[in-house]
Each structure stands twice: as C-alpha cells, then as structure tokens.
Amino acid sequence: MTERLYYQNAYATKFMGRVIFCKEANDGCFHIVLDKTLFYPEGGGQPGDNGVLGGVRILDTQEENGQIIHYGDKPLEVGIEVRGEVNWTWRFDLMQNHSGEHILSGIICNKYSCDNVGFHMGKDSVTIDFSVQIPSQDLLWLEEKANEAIWRNTPLSITYPSKNTLEQLEYRSKKELFGEVRIVQAGEYDCCACCGIHVRFAGEIGMIKMIGAQNYKGGTRIELLCGKRALTYLQRVNQAASEVGRKLSVPEDKIDEAVSKIQSERDMLIQEVKKWKWQSFLMKIEQLPENAKDVLILADELSGKDMAKLADLAAEKKNGRAMVLTPSQRGYAFVLVSRKKDAHVIETELKKQFNCKGGGKEEAVQGIIEGDENILIQFFEEKGFIYAK
Template identity: 30%
Template sequence: MLKNRLYYEDPYQKQFRTNVIKESKDTEGNPYVVLENTAFYPTGGGQPHDTGSLNGIHVVNVEEEHGEIRHFIKESLECEDEVKGEIDWERRFDHMQQHAGQHILTAAFVELFDFPTVSFHLGRETVSIDIDVESITIEQLNAAELLANDIILEDRPIETKWISEGELIDYSLRKDVAVTDEIRLVIIPNYDTNGCGGTHPSSTGQVRMIKILHTEKQKQKVRVHFVCGERVLQQLEQKNLELTTASKLLSVPEAGVAIAIEKLLQTNHSHEKMLKESKELILAYEAKALLTTQEHGVIKAVYENRNAQELQKLARVLVTETEDVYIFLVSENERQLHFVAARGALNSISMKQVSANVFPLIDGKGGGSDAFVQGAGKNLISAIELLSVMQESLNLRTNS
C-alpha cells in the first residue's frame, strides 16, 4: 500500500534498513534495485526524486515504473540482501519546503482572487506555478505573497490523511484529484485541502518564507516564479552580491544603481548611434576609393576579417553610386570565406550564376536575387581564386 511507504509514514526519516527484492538494469544499461520498502521519494507530482546512498553507493535517480520503485545506483550492490539507505536530507527538506510553499501560495491566489493553478514545477533553483489567467497585476502578486507569508508565520499544522473515493464528498478540495485508489490529502486547517502525493513539513512555519521573483506569459496563462525557505536566502545573497558589484563598478550607492544604469544606457545608445554614423561615413569614403579602381565595368576587392554585413553594405553603396558596374567582394575570416556579388541597375546578367559556380568550390551556402547575392563557405580555395571564379562566372574580361 502507498501509505505504508517510509517516505509517507515519516518524511523526516533520514536512514532506514530494508531488504533487496530485485537488482537489474533498464533498457539503457543503468543499474537499479527494488527494495521491500523505501524512504526515497520517486519523481512525481511536480516534485523531483530524492538522492542519497544504499550501502554507501550513490543513488542518482528514483523512478516508479509499473508499480515498483527503482533506485538507480552508480554501481551494482553485488547481490547484497540487506541494505542501509541514507537520504540526502538537505535536498529532501528543500523539496518539502518548496512543495509546501507551493500549496500555500496557490491557495492564496484562490482565496483572494479565485485564480486556479494548473501546473507546478519544482526546479533546481526556483519553483513555478502556471495560473489559469491571462494577466496578474503587481498588486495581486503582492497580496498573494503577503497572505502566504502570514499563513507561514502562523505556523499552522500541515496534516496528511488517506481517504477513499467515497469519502471525497466530505472534503472541500481546491481541485479534483486524479486518482481513485488510496487518495492522500494534504491539509492546512481552515485554509487549504488538496490531493497530493508529495512530501511536506509538519507545519507551515518550517517553510520559513516565500518570495515571488517574477512572472512571464505562458500561452494564455501566467507563470509565477518564486522560492521558499533557504532558497530565499540564497536568492538574497546572490542579488546582494550583484547589486554590491554593480554599485562599485558604477561608483554610486546601491540605491542609485538603477538610475546610473539608465544614464549609462542612454550614453551607450548615443555612442552606438554616433558609431553607426561614423561607419556609414567610412563606407561612403571607401566606396568612392573603390570606384576609382573600376576596370572594364568591374570593381573587385579582397579583405581579411570583414563580416558579411559590411561586405553587403559596401556593395549596396557601390551599386547606388554607379549603375553600369559589377561588384565582387571577398573576405577571408579564419576558416571561412564570405562573398558578395552585385550588379548596377543598367546591367542584366543574373548574379545567381556567381553563387551557383562558387558554392560547390567552397562547400558554401547563401542566397539573394538576380541583382545581389551573398554567401559563405570553407576556405577550400584562396580568396584571390574565389574572386577570379566569381568574375569568370559572368564571362567578364579579366586582367592579365
């Protein structure tokens, strides 16, 4: 029976002894054992599995498959009949705090605003619930957090009770249960009653505190991210470190960090605008210089470490300046070749001929139109050779 499992009989039990029923491997070759009874909680109901050890061998995962709890271990127990199990208590109690905190916060949203929770996820660093509403205000979040922490401060008992399906009528549940056999209720008197198979502390006070971190839209729902217990202190320590570091870097008091960052962003935006304008001006001058190199209606150039965007901008400036020219630009960047081929408005030969001839030689890809193509590939030939192939693709006159 479920209720006889050790993690339900006493979620505070850290050590236990039991017998091995089965030792085997899953389809991927991972060794596991099945025990007569266990204090290890298997993954389920949004709560992750316990970890710990069996006879000193690390338990890395616990899953329930076909009614049996499989304890996945790093190495075989070598057919030992009796084992001593030890639970990673820090991990277990953290999960107990987070799961109980989820019940408390979820009930707060229902109590105050009739906002139902439809899913729950207990992650490594934060916890989240998906609430079945399209939006939640800051005021509503603050009110739910305040009520949840009041319930914690009151240190109400957290009770568990096993009932049958016929007894459900005697309880007002927050939502319908998904099972019909061995129904387990988690009850915070005069506040919340919910069907749940997770582990929880014996009172709300042991959750210590709840802090909502942020929210995000999740389709037609709102995902609320929060932390409980020791995780609140971890978040506070992390954020305090970041704030202190930012304060020192900006040479402002912590209370002025946000204003200083805003000013810095404004300055950065201004500098980016000036830099962009400078680059455009440099490209214009560079284009004028290239125009003087035109021979037989062709302008070509080879560069090192220029990105595709710069080549494209330069080519567009050139075809704007003169309408009867063909442009061939190549840049060699570490292990790649980038190229651009363009034509002026008075020319009619399709630049797609260039890319069709070039791609097989450099194992490349790209795209474009009849008037403008670009691409990149491996440096299987030199940049000079690539430039020559591009020009020859259009049967244009080359220099001897």
C-alpha cells in the same frame, strides 16, 4: 505492499527494513523492494529520495504497481534486514519547495479562480502552470502574500477525511479522486489533495521567491524557489549586483539609473558612429575610379548590413556591379550587388573555383568564401571588376 514509514514521520531519516526482492534491471541499477521504507518514491510532482541502504547507494526511488522500488548501485540479499538512511539534505529541500508551492498555488487559485494544471520540481527550480494569465503587476503582491504564511509560521496539517466530510470540503485536485484521500492544508492559504511530504510549519520553508513568470499555453508558467534554493539565488544575485555597482561606481539601489544613463549614451554614440560611417562610405564611393563600372572593395570589420549598404551605394553610383569583401573567421564574408542582375551567375562561378557558400537573388547575393586574397582579386579582375584599394 511496502509499509510507507515516511507518512508516519517525514522527518525521520533512519530505519530498519527487510529485503523482499532484488533484481538487476535494464537501467543498470538493482531494483530493491523492502517490507517497509522511509524512502519517498517519485509522485505528486515531487522527485524520489536517495540515500544509503545496507551500504548500497540508492540513486532514486520510484513506485511501480504499488511497490516502492529502490534503485541501488549494488545488489542486496533477499531476506536480510538492512539499515536505511535517507539523504536529509535532499529530502528537506524537496519538503521546503513542495510546501512553498502549495502555499503559492493555493493563493493564486483562490484569487483568480483558476486551476494548477502543471507542477514540476526539478533539482534547480520548481515550475507551476496555471490555467489563467496572471497580470504582471500582481506578481509582487502574490509573492508577499505567500511569504506572509511563513512569517505567521502557518501549520501544515495532514488529514484523511471521511467520504461525507470530503464531499463538503473545498480542496484543490488535478483529477477526480476515489477511496482514501490525503488532504494537505496550509491554514487559510491552501487546501489540496496531495501524496507528497511537507514541512510541519511554514516557517521551515524560510522563503518563497518567484524568479520568472511567462505566458504558457494560454495560461501562466511560474518558476519558483523556496528555502535554501531561494537564499542561494538571492546571494548570487546580490553578489552580482554588488559587482556591477562597483564597476559603475554607484550604490546597488542606483544601478538601474546608472544603466539607463549608459544606454542613453550608447544610443547617442551609435547614431554618431552611423553618421561617420555613412560619411566614410560616401567618401570611398567618390574615390572609386571614374571609368569603373564593376568594382571590388576590400574593407575591414564591416557588419553584414554595412557591407550591403556599401555595395549598394557603389553599384548605384556606377550603375554596375559591386563586390564587397571583409575578413571573417572562415575567410571572407561577401556581398555582391549587381544592377546587371547577374549576381547568381558570378556566385555559381565562385562556388566552382572556391569553397563558397551563399545565396540571394539575381540583384544581390551574400555569403562566405574561402581563398587567398590575391587569387580572389585576380578572379574578379578577370570578370572585369576594378579593385578599389
């Protein structure tokens, strides 16, 4: 069994160890086992360490059947003693985020008498799943309470209680535990069984920031950032807010008011555009040839809804068929409305002569058609449609 030096001192990064196993695996890495190591293997929701071992780059660290496996990009000779160095930037980032997760989870579980049923620490953020739906109005209070532990520089202690002591201790655990149990306690905020590595004092976490909360499988999933991750996120958000404020010519704390005003003005303009668009449609319908029962209309920059409205107005006015075409990236978008209930028949003929994709009912079909404009006009004129220029 490899001696786990990281439990003796999570802040140590350099050590000497002897290679007792090395073999190339199917994953393309060399699986290296030492007699002792500072490299933490993935476990307890915390990713494994990476770094350098005897000049070999260690990409990941895992545990298999009680052995700690270092995933190296090159082999090491069995029996030699090598110098190892853990990537401290990565290690400390994980310690900050894991410790912050403990504090927030402890607060939430105590307040709502719920369970932490899921925990994942990715390279970008931490997600925690709880077995209860957390009211959205409580989120700011929970975040402030978690940061309170940082302001107090609350100690995080590691103990291995005796069986009798453990039976009297209230602690969080996702499963029933046997044998020696490692307890991580963060003052009044949390007491949890955990195999991960943590900071000694909450002040080292720096900051706890929730960036998302959503209903998930009947409970709540929270997305979390701690330490430098939180700082980087807030710097990015602040920079974006400053840029938006500059473009709107308002202070950052007035952005929401400015955006609300813009949204109100936008809604008024949308209604105004709809009114004028409707008037233009009616005028176009009035200008259709009187003797036409079936009409072909080419119009620029119409949405699917607008095409459907125009086609329906024309078909209703003429009590016949109306084909509306508007240019698109792949040719023409179309809507065909037929009071004769033969839209599918025409669509089938279009598919025979053109690259046409669409569908609908006998009363109306829509889709995309590729083809030359003049050839399309000729096709519909042969079907009795009058081209309304």
